[in-house]
Amino acid sequence: MGASACAYIAGKPVQGRESLISSTLKARRAFLLAGTSLLLAVSSEAFAQDTTQPPTDQPQPGDTAPTPGNPEPTDQSSDQAIIVTGIRRGIASSIDTKRREQGIVEAVSAEDIGKLPDISIAESIARLPGLAAQRVNGRAQVISIRGLAPDFTTTLLNGRQQASSGDNRAVEFDQYPSELLASVVIYKTPDANIAGFGLSGTADLRTVRPLNFKERTVAVNVRGELNGGGKLNDDVKNWGGRASVSYIDKITPEFGIALGVAYLDSPSSNRHTKAYNYETFCCGIEANISPADAQDATFLTGQEVFAYSRNNKRLAAIGIAEWEPSDRVHTILDLYYSRFKQRETMRGAQWFSNVWADSQTFTGVTTQDVGGTELAVTGTANGVAPQLRNDYNKRDDWLFAAGLNNEFKFSDQLSLITDLSYSRNRRVETVTETYAGYGCCVTAADQNANRVFDSISWDITGDAFPQYSTGLDYADASQVSLGDRAPWGGWGHDGLFKSPHVKEQIYAADAGLRYQPMNSVIEAIDLGVNFTRRDKKKRVDEWDLMLKNDRLQTLVDSGDLVDPTSLDFAGLGNVLSVDLPSALDRYYDFVELEDANHFDKAWRIKEDVTTFKVRLQFASGDLHGNMGFQVVNQKQESTGSRINFIDSPATIEMVKEGTSYWDFLPSLNAYYDIGGGHRIRFAASKVLARPRMDDMRANLTPGFNSSVCGGSPPCVPGQTVNPWSASGGNPDLQPWRAWAADLAYEWYIGPASYISVAAFYKKLDNYIFTRVMPFDFTGFPLPSTAANIPAGVIVSPIGTVTMPDNGPGGDLQGVEVSGALELKRLTSLLDGFGVIGSWSKTTSNLNPTDNSGEKVRIPGLSGTVFNMSGYYEKYGFQARLSYRYRSPYKGEVVQLFTNRGFTQILADKQVDAQIGYTFPDTSSLKGLGALLQVYNLTNSPYRTRIGLDQGGPTTADGGTFIETYEKYGRQYLLGFNYKF
Numbered sequence: 001m002g003a004s005a006c007a008y009i010a011g012k013p014v015q016g017r018e019s020l021i022s023s024t025l026k027a028r029r030a031f032l033l034a035g036t037s038l039l040l041a042v043s044s045e046a047f048a049q050d051t052t053q054p055p056t057d058q059p060q061p062g063d064t065a066p067t068p069g070n071p072e073p074t075d076q077s078s079d080q081a082i083i084v085t086g087i088r089r090g091i092a093s094s095i096d097t098k099r100r101e102q103g104i105v106e107a108v109s110a111e112d113i114g115k116l117p118d119i120s121i122a123e124s125i126a127r128l129p130g131l132a133a134q135r136v137n138g139r140a141q142v143i144s145i146r147g148l149a150p151d152f153t154t155t156l157l158n159g160r161q162q163a164s165s166g167d168n169r170a171v172e173f174d175q176y177p178s179e180l181l182a183s184v185v186i187y188k189t190p191d192a193n194i195a196g197f198g199l200s201g202t203a204d205l206r207t208v209r210p211l212n213f214k215e216r217t218v219a220v221n222v223r224g225e226l227n228g229g230g231k232l233n234d235d236v237k238n239w240g241g242r243a244s245v246s247y248i249d250k251i252t253p254e255f256g257i258a259l260g261v262a263y264l265d266s267p268s269s270n271r272h273t274k275a276y277n278y279e280t281f282c283c284g285i286e287a288n289i290s291p292a293d294a295q296d297a298t299f300l301t302g303q304e305v306f307a308y309s310r311n312n313k314r315l316a317a318i319g320i321a322e323w324e325p326s327d328r329v330h331t332i333l334d335l336y337y338s339r340f341k342q343r344e345t346m347r348g349a350q351w352f353s354n355v356w357a358d359s360q361t362f363t364g365v366t367t368q369d370v371g372g373t374e375l376a377v378t379g380t381a382n383g384v385a386p387q388l389r390n391d392y393n394k395r396d397d398w399l400f401a402a403g404l405n406n407e408f409k410f411s412d413q414l415s416l417i418t419d420l421s422y423s424r425n426r427r428v429e430t431v432t433e434t435y436a437g438y439g440c441c442v443t444a445a446d447q448n449a450n451r452v453f454d455s456i457s458w459d460i461t462g463d464a465f466p467q468y469s470t471g472l473d474y475a476d477a478s479q480v481s482l483g484d485r486a487p488w489g490g491w492g493h494d495g496l497f498k499s500p501h502v503k504e505q506i507y508a509a510d511a512g513l514r515y516q517p518m519n520s521v522i523e524a525i526d527l528g529v530n531f532t533r534r535d536k537k538k539r540v541d542e543w544d545l546m547l548k549n550d551r552l553q554t555l556v557d558s559g560d561l562v563d564p565t566s567l568d569f570a571g572l573g574n575v576l577s578v579d580l581p582s583a584l585d586r587y588y589d590f591v592e593l594e595d596a597n598h599f600d601k602a603w604r605i606k607e608d609v610t611t612f613k614v615r616l617q618f619a620s621g622d623l624h625g626n627m628g629f630q631v632v633n634q635k636q637e638s639t640g641s642r643i644n645f646i647d648s649p650a651t652i653e654m655v656k657e658g659t660s661y662w663d664f665l666p667s668l669n670a671y672y673d674i675g676g677g678h679r680i681r682f683a684a685s686k687v688l689a690r691p692r693m694d695d696m697r698a699n700l701t702p703g704f705n706s707s708v709c710g711g712s713p714p715c716v717p718g719q720t721v722n723p724w725s726a727s728g729g730n731p732d733l734q735p736w737r738a739w740a741a742d743l744a745y746e747w748y749i750g751p752a753s754y755i756s757v758a759a760f761y762k763k764l765d766n767y768i769f770t771r772v773m774p775f776d777f778t779g780f781p782l783p784s785t786a787a788n789i790p791a792g793v794i795v796s797p798i799g800t801v802t803m804p805d806n807g808p809g810g811d812l813q814g815v816e817v818s819g820a821l822e823l824k825r826l827t828s829l830l831d832g833f834g835v836i837g838s839w840s841k842t843t844s845n846l847n848p849t850d851n852s853g854e855k856v857r858i859p860g861l862s863g864t865v866f867n868m869s870g871y872y873e874k875y876g877f878q879a880r881l882s883y884r885y886r887s888p889y890k891g892e893v894v895q896l897f898t899n900r901g902f903t904q905i906l907a908d909k910q911v912d913a914q915i916g917y918t919f920p921d922t923s924s925l926k927g928l929g930a931l932l933q934v935y936n937l938t939n940s941p942y943r944t945r946i947g948l949d950q951g952g953p954t955t956a957d958g959g960t961f962i963e964t965y966e967k968y969g970r971q972y973l974l975g976f977n978y979k980f
Contacts, residue, residue: 025046025081031598056289063614066420067193068159068510068530069332069405069485085809086654086918087880089871091820091836092751093191102617102625102680103189104667104742106131109182111206113219113979114246116178118912119935120969125173125184125203129756129818132865132886135908135942137310137344138268138968142170145186146199146760146814149860149892152736154198157205157336157401158421161196161532163504165397165427167900168692171203175425177242177262178315179221182208183945188760189683189742190667192615194566195510195530199689199736199762206335208248209321210256216249221977223931228939229269229969233345235561235579236309240265242975268310270695270807271569272348272966273465275879278375278946278953281355288355290488293713294365297376298953299353300460305468305570306389313341314395319388322754330407338399346616347577348564349474349681351456353381357487358453360384366460379459380792387485388474389437392580413518416580417528421459421722427502433581434495434545434588436484436556438472444484444551445945451485459571464941467796475564475574482578482587483553485796495545495588500601504536511691524617526628529610535746536693542593545584554587569967585943596701599652603729604639606658606688625670634690638731640698646783657698658733669810677748684742688735694900695804698727702777709793717792724777734806738764752834755819763962764809767858770850775801807848814842832874840865856949859902862889881916890948904965906943913937927979935971942966 024688055396074443093109117668118124122140134150144904150170154160156789164171174214184186185204190197220243227238243264251257279301281288284294316338323331354360380550410416420776439452452472459467463678474480484490510529546577548553556576560583564574564875615628637658644651674680705723778797788793818838843866849856868883918929946952947961954960 007387010820022773023946030784031316035214040568044104044936054234064630066155067417067528068156068195068406068421068508069334069403071610074158081099082101086878087871088752088822088834090116091834095748095752095754095820097183098746098754098756099133099748101185101187103187103191104744105188105584105682105979106186108184113182113978114179114221114244115219115249115977116181118178119973121176121178121181121184121205122173122177123912123935125186127867127869127882128186129812129867130188130816130840130842131186132860132862132889134891134905135910137308138936138942139174139673141172141174143173143203144860144862144889146188146198146762146840147812147844147856147858147861147863148200151692152198152860154196154202155205156202157423158207159194159204160231160401160403160421161423161506162205162401163399163423163425163506163534163536164467165399165502165504167502167538167694169690169739173203175338175397176205177244177264177338179242179262180207180246180260180318180336182206189669189740190665190682190685190687191626191669192613192630192665192667193510193512193526193528193612194609195630196532197610197687199687199738206457207320207336208246208258209332210248210250210258211324213248213256215251217979218244218248219246219858219977219979220244221975223933223973223975226972227267227269227969228972229271229967231309232269232271232307233309233347233577234343235577236267236311236343238269238309240266240267240311240801242266242973254323254325258318258322260318262316264314264316266311266312268312268971269628269969270306270308270310270966271465271968272304272306272308273570273963274587274964274966275466275946276304278961279354285355288359288360288361289365291365293378294362294376297365297367297374300458300466301354302350302352303466303468303654304389305348305567305572306346307380307565307567308344310342310344310347314839315339315562319735328409331404332403332407332670334401336399338397338400340395340397340399342393344391344395345580346393347389347575348567348977349386349388349572349575350810351384352487353384353385353456358383358385358451363411364457366829367652370800371957373955375460377459378401378459381453382455383453383458384671385437385451385453385485385487386456386474386482388575389433390576390578390580391431391433392437392584392910393429393431395427396425400424408825412789413516417510417512417514419432421506421508421510423506425502425504428501429496430493430785431500432545432584434482434579434580434584435484435486435491436480436576438474439458439553440477440479440481440555441553443549443553444547446489449552458489464965465570469571470573473573474755475576477556477558477561478578479574481553481555482547483551485830493544493591494547496552497545497590498542499541500538501541502536502538504534506532506534506629508532511547520704521618521620522616523619524615526613526615526617529615530613532607532609532611534605534607534891536611537890538694539602540598542598543590544593545588546591547587548589556583556587560586586725586947596643596650599641599643600697600699600701600728602641603694603699605693605696606637606639608635622673622675623670624673625668627666627668627670629664632663632665633660634663634735636696636731638696638698638729640700640731642730643699643701643782646702646704646785647781656697659732659894661734663836663890664738672678679746679748681746682742684741685740686737687750687762688737689830690735691733693806695729695768696731696733698731698903700728700781700801703728704781704783704785706788709789715793717790718794720794721757721789722796722799723786723789724775724780724797724896725777725803726777726799728801728803730803730805733768733804736764736768737766738762738809738812749825750822752817753821753825755821756817758816758818758961760816761815762812764812764846766806767846767848768804769807769856770800770802771807772800772803773805775799785869807850809844810844812844813844813848815838816840833872835868837868837869854950859890859892863885867952876918876920877916878912878918882912883910885909902948903944904960906945906950909938909940909941910935911940929977931973931977933971933973934975937969937970939967939970942968
């Protein structure tokens with residue numbers, strides 16, 4: 001609900017960072033406590049003066065239970081008791097949803113049709129208490145709930161599970177345009193009526209219901225968009241736009257339709273630098289460093305500077321038909337489709353500044369004390385041969401979802417609810433990278449003899465982009481040629497072309513009976529069964545790119561060039577820019593790559609999950625809630641390969657493996673109305689999250705250490721050795737399982753004002769992480785290299801395998817404080833002003849490793865998440881300023897060769913603003929509004945640090961070094977909306 005607004009404080013990545021973060025957090029806590037005190041200070045007289053109360057949240061006989069395709073009703077009806085509009089309408093509707101639900105939920109609702117408050121649904125969700133977004137290429141994309149990674153969250157569309165185009169289960173929320181959604185409800189505690197509930201929570205994206213509208217409604221939104229980061233690459237625009245049309249009509253009193261189309265053409269840019277390593281030299285090579293007093297310093301030894309330009313195009317549509325011919329029959333058909341096209345152009349340079357490479361020397365070095373370590377912050381590296389990069393990446397996603405829900409009432413007390421659904425998501429991606437350098441033109445056999453060296457000066461004294469300067473002109477088309485320029489003999493190819501293909505389908509059928517006793521403490525009894533089949537497969541097609549004519553270094557024809565790309569943000573000047581889509585086939589041969597890593601990226605997972613559901617909804621005086629349980633059976637099957645590349649020719653054997661298991665999942669949600677808007681909530685449950693899909697792959701890649709007897713003393717006849725090892729997935733993985741408890745206090749002060757304090761605890765029975773375990777290699781043929789083991793030595797088939805496994809669990813706990821306040825409750829002078837925000841603190845002792853001396857963080861856990869928004873809305877004018885903060889965490893990102901891996905992401909901060917005006921009903925322009933939005937107002941950087949968990953080089957006092965530093969620029973949107 002809303003966002004957060006606060007002064008932005010730039011973080012210092014190395015020296016003094018910890019003290020700055022500490023003081024910043026203290027300031028936030030003080031601000032939060034002050035805000036909480038204000039809310040608590042609101043007098044009971046002010047509460048009693050409310051003239052517009054939200055609708056009652058007491059469950060009524062005949063209320064619809066939340067089931068697939070039929071979630072709790074939204075506030076889109078024109079006869080709702082909430083009569084405010086705009087920002088306050090969205091806040092009031094979200095608060096009303098929170099009040100009505102029997103479990104603990106958070107919600108964000110549209111201010112009006114097609115007007116969710118943010119640029120994407122992910123941005124809106126990220127502002128909810130206890131939730132945090134991870135920025136990917138500058139956009140909020142995946143969500144963590146209560147400190148757990150996106151893998152622990154289930155995403156629904158109108159109550160139905162959604163397929164993901166990612167490598168695992170986490171849904172990428174930017175595939176769902178906010179313009180076509182009416183609301184999002186985040187379930188933090190499970191409801192026994194919802195199958196497939198996540199361990200951390202469940203996100204239910206909801207569209208409108210046509211019969212909730214009394215009359216035909218049409219909403220049109222048009223916005224132009226400009227990326228303030230500038231046009232980094234000349235052939236990619238930095239402007240775009242978005243438009244949407246929603247049409248809702250009650251054709252007859254019994255039949256209504258809703259149609260919507262949303263188009264996005266959004267540019268983005270990324271100024272990127274990365275440090276690969278920091279190193280201290282020794283053993284005589286330090287003589288290459290001058291002056292002599294800098295020879296013991298720590299040096300940055302590998303770096304890159306890239307300029308990314310992206311264009312994102314998405315076409316999405318919804319179609320909804322709702323039919324209620326009588327009070328006995330209610331049918332809803334939901335259709336959703338989106339096509340998301342992403343194109344990315346990247347150009348830049350990367351190089352090693354390392355005295356072990358190419359006999360380099362460092363001159364003019366100056367140092368600075370950073371955390372007790374002498375860091376070489378300025379100087380010149382001599383003998384450097386940069387590798388220039390021209391990359392072009394494409395990604396296309398197709399998402400389709402359909403659902404048919406029908407409710408038939410046999411009587412006023414007994415109903416049958418059925419739901420059929422299908423969700424499909426397909427991703428096709430191509431990743432192309434090419435290399436170039438100064439000098440021309442020799443074949444690969446002579447490339448080391450023709451590498452032209454440069455002197456590159458560096459300056460890393462600041463907290464922003466490092467600064468470099470070069471001696472050569474890397475935009476000179478007469479001197480820069482295509483070809484591998486890497487040191488140490490090169491990389492063995494002139495580029496790479498990789499194409500991941502991912503497809504996931506989900507089929508589901510749900511049926512349930514609902515019985516509503518008369519005059520009973522038990523308001524409703526729900527009995528149901530859900531069957532869900534999930535089928536996901538992935539493969540990666542891979543080629544090495546080799547220059548034609550025996551890899552002859554080649555100058556690029558002027559017709560295949562565009563204007564040079566500037567890397568001035570890091571001081572590097574211009575680099576040659578190739579129109580890669582047109583030049584690729586002309587200059588390169590494609591050589592298919594089929595190594596062990598290639599085959600390990602292909603897998604298929606099938607799951608059949610049957611869930612038996614029982615839920616009782618009760619009310620006794622001021623006590624309300626539900627209790628129930630689920631009995632869940634899962635059958636999982638993984639298709640993969642035994643990939644034996646020990647000998648030549650290699651052998652690939654297809655295998656199918658899997659397992660099945662049962663789970664019993666009880667749940668309780670209850671709240672007690674104290675009176676005066678005060679409420680206590682309690683929830684307890686057992687929850688689970690199914691393993692990551694790539695962890696479940698049946699692939700196995702063996703290895704054989706033929707030099708096992710090469711040590712001292714040597715092996716002797718009769719001795720047993722264990723040379724076998726392997727790595728792979730684990731098709732027998734069990735889910736993450738946890739017991740959970742929640743306690744919350746809520747005070748509903750008015751339609752758009754409330755305060756909540758909540759605490760939660762999760763006890764995870766297990767945690768999935770990579771372990772080294774015994775493995776029997778019986779049946780694997782001994783490779784020819786086994787002849788290196790002396791005769792008479794016994795080769796044991798027992799070795800080790802490195803694979804994901806269910807290891808020890810631990811605890812996760814936290815506290816969440818959230819609230820909203822219309823400031824007119826304090827004084828009439830502040831009429832129109834309001835604030836909304838949240839603060840959450842999460843801790844955990846989970847340590848997913850078998851090494852007791854190692855501290856490993858779990859992905860997604862930010863200790864502190866803070867959001868605050870201030871708004872003004874009166875006389876048709878509206879303005880909002882929002883701030884959100886997420887403390888450092890481990891996040892999953894795309895790394896080398898399209899592989900996914902984890903990195904340590906530093907604190908993330910974002911400020912957004914908007915201002916608008918809507919013409920009053922008395923105007924001839926009634927229904928027309930104008931809106932200006934600015935996202936990433938402070939152009940906050942995205943930063944990661946070197947190393948993972950406790951790994952990587954550190955300063956003497958245990959501090960860390962910056963790895964990635966990126967800036968995306970501000971996004972400006974100006975547009976109009978019209979509703980009639």
